Amino acid sequence: MTWHSRQLAQQNGRTFVITGANSGIGLEAARDLSSRGAHVILAVRDVGKGEQARRRLPGPGTSSVVELDLADLDSVAGGAKALAAEHSSVSALVCNAGVMGGPFLLTAQGFERQMATNHLGHAALVFALWPLLHAAGGRVVMVSSIAARGGQLSARTTREQLVEPAPYNAQRVYRNTKQANLLFAQELHRRTGSAGSPVSAVAAHPGVSGTSLFARTLTDNGWSRLAPVATLATKVVLQSAAAGAMPTLRALDHSTPSGAFVGPARFGQFRGRPELLEVYPTGSDPAVAARLWELTEELLGTALPV
Ligand SMILES: NC(=O)c1ccc[n+]([C@@H]2O[C@H](COP(=O)([O-])OP(=O)(O)OC[C@H]3O[C@@H](n4cnc5c(N)ncnc54)[C@H](OP(=O)(O)O)[C@@H]3O)[C@@H](O)[C@H]2O)c1
Known part of the structure; x- marks a missing residue:
C-alpha cells in the first residue's frame, strides 16, 4: 500500500536521536520530526555543524546537539553518557550517519574506518542507549543501502576480514558495511522478539539521493576539485x-x-515512495547475522543487555 508522510502522527513528547543529522538524509528526517513536535537530538561529530543544522529545524519541536564521533568508541561512550544524563528514555535511535569509500584508514581502536563508522559505532551506540530505548519501548532504525545487495559478509567472516580487510577495496567494504546494517537490524529484531523486549528494529534504504555523500567520497579520495560538480x-x-x-x-x-x-x-530501487520490501538475500540469512553479531560483541567487548 502506498505510504505518505502525512500518515506519520504528531510526535509531541517523543525523543529521537539521529546520527549524522547535520547533513543530507539525517537532516531532512530531523526537520520532518521537528515539524511534528518531537524533541530531536542531533548526534554529530562536529558540534559547530550540528548547531548550524539545529538552527535550520522548523519546530515547533525542541532540539539539542550531542557530540559523538562514531569512528571513535570512546566518543560514542561519551555521547551516550551525555544523553543518559539528560534523558531517561529515547523513543527512537536512527543510525543514519555514514561514510562511503576513501583511503584505508584505521580508527583510534584500530578498526577500518568505514566499518567502524557505519556499523561498529552504531552497534556500540545501540548497546549504550539500550536502557533508554527499553524505557520507551523504542525503535532502532538502521539506514542501509541498495549497496547491501553486493555485500560479501558470510557465516565464515573473520575478525580480520571485518575490520582489517586486505587487500583493501573501498567499495567492497562500503557494501559490506551496508549489508552489516541490514543484518544487524534483522538480528536485533530476532533477539528482541525472543527476549520479549519492547524494543523494535527496522532497516531502511534511501534509494539514491542527492546528498553530500558522493562529493565527500571524491574529497576523501583526494579529488576535492570534482566535489562541487558531483554535488x-x-x-x-x-x-x-x-x-x-x-x-x-x-x-x-x-x-x-x-x-x-x-x-x-x-x-x-533507486527512487520512489517508501515501500515495505523483501530483505535482500545478503541480509536475511540468520547464520550470517549471528556471525556478525558475535564478531561485533567481541570487538566492542560488550553484549546487548536484552
Ligand atoms: N545518498 C544516498 O544516495 C544514499 C544511498 C544509500 C545509503 N545512504 C546512506 O544514508 C546515510 C546518510 O548519508 P547521506 O546520503 O545523507 O550523506 P551525507 O549528507 O554525507 O551525510 C552523512 C552524515 O554522516 C556523518 N558522519 C560521517 N562520519 C561520521 C562519524 N565518524 N561520526 C558521526 N557522524 C559521521 C556526516 O557528518 P559530517 O558532516 O561531520 O561529515 C554527515 O552528517 C548513510 O548511512 C549512507 O550510507 C545514502
Whole structure:
C-alpha cells in the first residue's frame, strides 16, 4: 500500500536521536520530526555543524546537539553518557550517519574506518542507549543501502576480514558495511522478539539521493576539485535528500512492524515512495547475522543487555 508522510502522527513528547543529522538524509528526517513536535537530538561529530543544522529545524519541536564521533568508541561512550544524563528514555535511535569509500584508514581502536563508522559505532551506540530505548519501548532504525545487495559478509567472516580487510577495496567494504546494517537490524529484531523486549528494529534504504555523500567520497579520495560538480550533478539527477528521508520516516511509523525493510521499489530501487520490501538475500540469512553479531560483541567487548 502506498505510504505518505502525512500518515506519520504528531510526535509531541517523543525523543529521537539521529546520527549524522547535520547533513543530507539525517537532516531532512530531523526537520520532518521537528515539524511534528518531537524533541530531536542531533548526534554529530562536529558540534559547530550540528548547531548550524539545529538552527535550520522548523519546530515547533525542541532540539539539542550531542557530540559523538562514531569512528571513535570512546566518543560514542561519551555521547551516550551525555544523553543518559539528560534523558531517561529515547523513543527512537536512527543510525543514519555514514561514510562511503576513501583511503584505508584505521580508527583510534584500530578498526577500518568505514566499518567502524557505519556499523561498529552504531552497534556500540545501540548497546549504550539500550536502557533508554527499553524505557520507551523504542525503535532502532538502521539506514542501509541498495549497496547491501553486493555485500560479501558470510557465516565464515573473520575478525580480520571485518575490520582489517586486505587487500583493501573501498567499495567492497562500503557494501559490506551496508549489508552489516541490514543484518544487524534483522538480528536485533530476532533477539528482541525472543527476549520479549519492547524494543523494535527496522532497516531502511534511501534509494539514491542527492546528498553530500558522493562529493565527500571524491574529497576523501583526494579529488576535492570534482566535489562541487558531483554535488550539482547529484542534485539534478537523483531524487532529493528529502525524498531519501521518506524511508526513514516510514520506518519510524508505528504501522511499520519490527523486522521490516523500507525503501523505494521503483527504477531498480533507486527512487520512489517508501515501500515495505523483501530483505535482500545478503541480509536475511540468520547464520550470517549471528556471525556478525558475535564478531561485533567481541570487538566492542560488550553484549546487548536484552
Ligand atoms: N545518498 C544516498 O544516495 C544514499 C544511498 C544509500 C545509503 N545512504 C546512506 O544514508 C546515510 C546518510 O548519508 P547521506 O546520503 O545523507 O550523506 P551525507 O549528507 O554525507 O551525510 C552523512 C552524515 O554522516 C556523518 N558522519 C560521517 N562520519 C561520521 C562519524 N565518524 N561520526 C558521526 N557522524 C559521521 C556526516 O557528518 P559530517 O558532516 O561531520 O561529515 C554527515 O552528517 C548513510 O548511512 C549512507 O550510507 C545514502
